[in-house]
Amino acid sequence: MVYFRSDNILSSLGTTTEENFTSMVSDKIGIISIDDPRYYPEAFPASIIDQTTLNKEFNIIANKYSNNDSYTKLEKMLIVSIYNALSKTDIDIKSSRSAIILSTTKGNVDLLSSDKKNSYDSKRVFLWKLGEVIQEFFKNPNKVIVISNACVSGVLAINTAAMYIDFGQFDNIVVTGGDLISRFVVSGFMSFLSLSPSACKPFDKDRDGLTLGEAAGTIVLSNNPDPKQQSIIFKGGATANDANHISGPSRTAEGSYIAIKKALRQANINPEQIDHISSHGTATPYNDEMESIAIERHGLENVPVNSIKGYLGHTLGAAGIIETAILLEEMRQNTVVKTAGFKESGVSRPINIIDYNYDKEISTCLKMASGFGGSNAAMIISKV
């Protein structure tokens, strides 16, 4: 069995999963207007991690490791998140039976810009090098496994970790993910006209695009349960390609449907057993519509579903991980969090969108994700 041992979210809403969750149920949104020409010529909404706060957190940890080296913003984010997640467990990260899987779409992408080029070794822009920096900080003997598969990277990384643990390759895997707000990414999405001028509105009839977010997240998986808490385990997961278009989702939700189908099959459960769904819910007109179709095709239209992206935006490589961490906290608290930004449904299928926080016994959950390249991922987790 593969157990979810601990998790962490580092974002503008807090430095732990609990802080983020508490902020969300108190209606706090971590998205602000960024008016900084470093990122884009005009102001745009996003969630972002304050560098000063990050440095403070990081320096405390670096001191513990007697480490004076120089680290990029993303490296600090990941290290802080990993450290916080690990410190809640007794897992030995220096053991060869422990591994790290890193999920990121662009890594230290800010190093590509002309003004940053010479601040670090040129190799730092490589994602495998980012993994190596993390590996060396924590003195883990295994090369960090780096997965870069657009916005499904996070869920894919968790699925992959569970698979490797199941096959006995490792006993513990730290799944971590993160991406930065950068001119590179902001301008890219702007050219797609896919960014909303205000905080995003998942599934809403007035939804008009996504909001970017900057965050790091970590989930620690193990073949050993924590005897002190109720266990939540990985039941099944899969990815599937739409084989249709490289940026727009399939109109029939082909890939999402297949990924969910395979996850259900591996979990050996029927759709009726799903209590709650955490969707990808980016608030683009096409994504949310596609997900509503996938949900209905599996007969899950009555299952309470939310999107977390209204609180922190789309955090790319971190998304699948931090959203799973929130899902875990919902399961621990038996509370579902409302879909921030949502008022009235604007998708064609009659799905059950959570629009206020409420208590619910949640035992078995589905996490969905989709991304550029026609990629889709699904994961099922449940209480033991």
Next chain:
Amino acid sequence: MEELIEKLKVQIIEQLNLEDMEPEDIDAEESLFGEGLGLDSIDALELIVLLEKEYGIKIQNPKEGQKIFFSIKTIAEFIKENQK
């Protein structure tokens, strides 16, 4: 107008990477997004970039694009109307 249409054909072939196409191959009135050239949603966004880069015209709403980008002729007409 004819000159603008010919110029547009060359620019579009380049911006959209329409390899093997010559300006003669494109009919100014044929539908760009239908059977003819079979352009897709990314091509539509590229046309928006083209309009801004080469003609200084900014289109904020992609839905406007559908009418403007129907054919080379409709694009040329739009440019003539809106170019500063």
Next chain:
Amino acid sequence: MNKLTIKRYCHIKNNRIYVDGELMYAYKKAEGLRAFAKSVYRYLKPSYNRFFKMDEISKLGFLAAEVLLSDFGKSTYYDEDVSIILSNSHSTLITDQEHQLTVDDYDNFFPSPSVFVYTLPNIMIGEISIRHKFKGENTFFIVENFNAELITNHINSLFLTQKSKAFVGGWINQSESDYEAFMYVVSADGSIPHNTIEISRLYKLIS
């Protein structure tokens, strides 16, 4: 239980294509990837306009898949049972640099969606999926050097968890000075056993 085997493999480097170790095509001119890819397209004649919209590394991955899968028994597999597991060290660095150039200077600021979309390494998986209608598992690993053990183990695990019956695996990389592709089909009806030693050996076959 069906055992996985390597059904076919190809190498693309030094402006040459090798299939199962045999030279299939050589581009006479000493030009870069862009020109080479175009010449391969003209040689293979796949009649696929999308090709010219792709960035160079996606063209490389597309062409490798094209020679590899020319007689792939597609009817033997459901589309959701064929997976694509690829890797490289540079991600999409060359296209990243191209996109960065369009946004570095606010006086000449023209980010292009058709460039930006290719700044993710798994897009080439998308292109191959669209061409061959593969709807199975996808994973893109970033590693410093080709890691036969990582991919072999990943493919074997997906097979054993019954998430996929056939696979396209490989390494598709483009650096500032060079490019390299090594791609292979894994299924139950090939002749070479699918394991780390064989994959490693085949990778090194063409230097």
